[in-house]
Amino acid sequence: MAELQRLLTLLKELDDQLAGCMKCGMCQAVCPLYAETGREMDVARGKLVLVEHLSSQLLNDPQGVQKRLERCLLCGSCAKACPSGVPVVDIFIKARAIIGEYLGLPPIKKLIFRSLLPRPRLMDGLQRLAAAGQGLFSKKADPILGSSCARFNAPVIRDRHYLPLATTPLHGELGEIDEPAGPGGTKVGFYPGCLVDKIFLDLGRDAIDVLRHRGHGIFVPGEQVCCGIPALSSGDRQGFERLVGRILNQFEDADIDYLITPCATCTATIRTIWPLMAEYLPQREQQRVRRLAEKTRDITEFLAEGLDETPGETQHGSGEKTGITYHDPCHLQKTLSISQAPRRLIGANSNYDFREMGAPDRCCGMGGSFNLLHYDLSRQVGQKKAEDILATGADTVATACPACMIQLVDQLSRTGKSIRVAHAVQIYAETLPQRAQKEQS
Ligand code: SF4
Ligand code: SF4
Structure with a gap:
């Protein structure tokens, strides 16, 4: 009974958040999934309509609703671009939780999430x-x-x-x-x-x-x-x-x-x-x-934050510079509005020549479990990112999320172009005095 009450509360909250959507469709232009499929049901507006009717849909076709909501990278591109400030990712996460509670978890997921990960x-x-x-x-x-x-x-x-x-x-x-x-x-x-x-x-x-x-x-x-x-x-x-x-x-x-x-x-x-x-x-x-x-x-x-005050770590090396570019992880750039900090860390290493790629904040297509469930689509999105990276002519691509690194390695490795993938902190760590000394000796 308590669980049913909780589900009803969650559904009511979703209704309140959904009220902000004007169905303007501006989320279409930024959705990496829609760019590949052109299907309205893949874009935020289409999924929000589905969530609007969640209580009745749960009775009619709960598995179908679950499948459609799983076709999403949870990248937040739609939420960032939405003129009404609809918290799209929050809504999708809550809707998935509601459906998960309603349907129960498949045994393999139960095993992984409740028996393995907590141990x-x-x-x-x-x-x-x-x-x-x-x-x-x-x-x-x-x-x-x-x-x-x-x-x-x-x-x-x-x-x-x-x-x-x-x-x-x-x-x-x-x-x-x-x-x-x-x-x-x-x-x-x-x-x-x-x-x-x-x-x-x-x-x-x-x-x-x-x-x-x-x-x-x-x-x-x-x-x-x-x-x-x-x-x-x-x-x-x-x-x-x-x-x-x-x-x-x-x-x-x-x-x-x-x-x-x-x-x-x-x-x-x-x-x-x-x-x-x-x-x-x-x-x-x-x-x-x-x-x-x-x-x-x-x-x-x-x-x-402390970059300018820390002595002895911003200048080293005088040889030929290595070309580097940067991919903005969605969870950093769209969810937390952090985009300059990693670029500043990279810029602190004078051994690199920074080259901005086209659409650095376009999602790489990883999306966590999305990559497992919809690998072909994930790869399609990721190939565009790989093309943007290659177009810069850089030898290294930095980012700030290990999940993006997994996807970038996969997509770049297929091109056979041998581009190094690193985290912005690794580029910065090369400037530490002990590292620079090691390189010179
Ligand atoms: S989610 Fe935002 S951008 Fe998308 S249709 Fe609704 S109001 Fe428009
Ligand atoms: S979170 Fe990303 S993939 Fe999902 S609907 Fe929004 S823009 Fe499309």
Whole structure:
């Protein structure tokens, strides 16, 4: 009965938010999915009409509604361009949660979101197994990108080009770190996110080096727990809340001033989606969520703030410059309006010659589970991004989200052009005095 009441409350809230949509269709021009399919049901306006009739649609064809709502990158391009300020992504996330609660989760998703993701040690064991076995079915694809592809036709992987899983996750390598506040008086919690923890370990190490160089004391918990967005975007509110609770417990007693993450998706989730969904939690939990959300900063934003005051890290190297361009992750540029901070970090490394690509904020087509469910469409969107990158003639493309990095590696690796993909913080980390010395010796 309580669950039914909750569903009715959620539906009523959606009705209120939907009232802002004037059906003007301005979201069509910016929707990366609509650009590929030309189908009204793929654009925000079409999906909002569906959500408007959600209560009746749930009775008629709940699976059909679920499928149509899943055809969305949750990129927020529509919300950013909407003249009425309709919170489109918030509406879609809530609608997915309503449908997920109404239909229940398929067993495989239940297993992943409720039994595996909240158990970091079990996840570590699975990672070790998968990492040990990955060489059997992978072959090298691109040496610059470090990508591989499957040796034979594999169902989920298909013909993707991907990066290997690390045998030991970053948190296993680091162990728990709990330093006192640094010389500047600040202590930061570092939350790498799953992809940095399991694939982009170099990025995690670079981020910690830079934070230390800036004089911040660091706290890293001994275990890594997912931020919950894969569960929530699949409609699993319960699984999401469980993961959020685990992270709150990890950072609550660490006395940190900021929570820093190098993953734009994790930053946007903790800062905007956690408070959005906290409305349904008891008062005390809501406060805990809001406290951590308010402390959360994307690492590029955090580092760019002190850029001019930090000596000895902005000029080095005098040789030929490497061409570099930058892709704006949707969760950073559209959700959090952060676009200059990563460019400033890149600009601080004088070894690079920055070249802006056409439409740097066009979605790369990753969209988390969208890439798994609709890979052909995801690739179509991603190929446009790869073409924009290649047109700059740059040797390196930087971005600020590990999920985008996965997609960029896949799309660029297919072109055979060997373009390096890096995070803006990695480009910046190359300017640290110890790195520059190492390069020169
Ligand atoms: S979501 Fe915004 S841009 Fe799209 S049709 Fe509605 S009012 Fe127009
Ligand atoms: S979130 Fe992105 S993919 Fe989804 S409807 Fe809006 S613009 Fe299109």
